[in-house]
Amino acid sequence: MSMSRAVEIAALTKRYGDTTAVTGLDLTVERGTITSLLGPNGAGKTTTVECCVGFRRPDSGTVRVLGLDPRRDGSRLRPRIGVMLQEGAGLYPGSRAAELIAHLARLHASPLDVPTLVERLGLGEAGKTPIRRLSGGQRQRVALAAALVGRPELVFLDEPTAGLDPQMRRSVWELLGDLRADGVTVVLTTHLIDEAEQLSDDVAIVDRGRLVARGSPLELTKQDESTVQFTGPPRMGLESLRQALPESSTVDESAPGRYVVRGQVTPQLLATVTSWCAAHDVMPEGLQVGRRSLEDVVLELTGRRTQ
Numbered sequence: 300m301s302m303s304r305a306v307e308i309a310a311l312t313k314r315y316g317d318t319t320a321v322t323g324l325d326l327t328v329e330r331g332t333i334t335s336l337l338g339p340n341g342a343g344k345t346t347t348v349e350c351c352v353g354f355r356r357p358d359s360g361t362v363r364v365l366g367l368d369p370r371r372d373g374s375r376l377r378p379r380i381g382v383m384l385q386e387g388a389g390l391y392p393g394s395r396a397a398e399l400i401a402h403l404a405r406l407h408a409s410p411l412d413v414p415t416l417v418e419r420l421g422l423g424e425a426g427k428t429p430i431r432r433l434s435g436g437q438r439q440r441v442a443l444a445a446a447l448v449g450r451p452e453l454v455f456l457d458e459p460t461a462g463l464d465p466q467m468r469r470s471v472w473e474l475l476g477d478l479r480a481d482g483v484t485v486v487l488t489t490h491l492i493d494e495a496e497q498l499s500d501d502v503a504i505v506d507r508g509r510l511v512a513r514g515s516p517l518e519l520t521k522q523d524e525s526t527v528q529f530t531g532p533p534r535m536g537l538e539s540l541r542q543a544l545p546e547s548s549t550v551d552e553s554a555p556g557r558y559v560v561r562g563q564v565t566p567q568l569l570a571t572v573t574s575w576c577a578a579h580d581v582m583p584e585g586l587q588v589g590r591r592s593l594e595d596v597v598l599e600l601t602g603r604r605t606q
């Protein structure tokens with residue numbers, strides 16, 4: 300396994316009875332990056348993470364985490380990774396959040412500063428309350444703090460911001476960004492397109508147990524062809540615009556008064572369109588350049604939305 304790789308999954312398959320949750324999945328995660336597993340419900344994201352942290356035994360294929368086999372070498376791997384599973388699993392319900400986090404910090408050689416972590420996750424007051432009395436969102440943040448406090452080399456976070464309000468979600472993103480700057484590798488699962496898009500270096504789109512696309516958000520949304528759309532008077536003669544555009548571009552009136560130029564959108568192409576409009580005394584209302592969103596990519600690949 301390459302030293303630059305934190306995770307290497309090859310041909311992973313995992314079944315639960317008749318359900319095949321993960322089917323021949325290959326995935327590598329480079330050290331020091333944030334990688335999101337993005338996909339609809341039941342895509343196999345949690346199962347993949349559970350195989351990585353040694354909670355599940357793959358039916359076939361191999362999983363290496365920091366060069367180790369998560370099941371065979373679990374005792375060597377556990378001190379080096381942080382894990383947060385869904386719904387605060389694994390927290391002691393009777394303990395108080397701040398005490399639990401401080402206790403976990405003492406088990407590690409170089410933990411994060413507990414008061415700062417508690418503050419950044421908005422757990423100041425809630426820290427004094429027994430975990431079983433906390434709200435779902437608060438428990439979620441305690442679970443996140445517990446996963447991070449030991450300053451692990453690698454963290455696996457299963458839907459870390461599910462149920463958090465937008466402001467707290469942003470705080471979590473900032474915290475994860477800071478950890479990455481510190482060299483920590485982050486692997487997370489999410490349904491949230493904007494989370495995957497804004498936070499990740501790499502996005503792995505998973506559907507029906509398979510990896511269907513992989514790349515940076517920019518790579519995934521890049522396309523050779525894009526569109527420029529505007530509205531104007533219906534039935535404009537477009538022949539002179541067609542001639543002015545590059546050969547690879549097209550222009551059509553998609554509905555009365557709605558015009559769509561397709562092709563590689565460059566500043567020159569945009570200038571050609573607006574100059575043509577000016578020459579014809581047409582105001583191109585609502586002019587916009589269409590760029591494929593990550594949501595479009597997911598929808599195209601999986602036929603489903605992620606949320």
Ligand SMILES: Nc1ncnc2c1ncn2[C@@H]1O[C@H](COP(=O)(O)OP(=O)(O)OP(=O)(O)O)[C@@H](O)[C@H]1O
Pocket residue numbers: 315318319320321338339340341342343344345346347488490
């Ligand atoms: N313990 C289990 N026993 C039986 N089937 C399971 C079990 N865990 C998961 N599955 C099934 O395996 C498939 C993949 O589930 P998994 O939880 O890995 O997907 P996911 O992408 O994490 O979904 P979600 O986004 O809803 O959490 C689903 O069809 C699910 O119903």
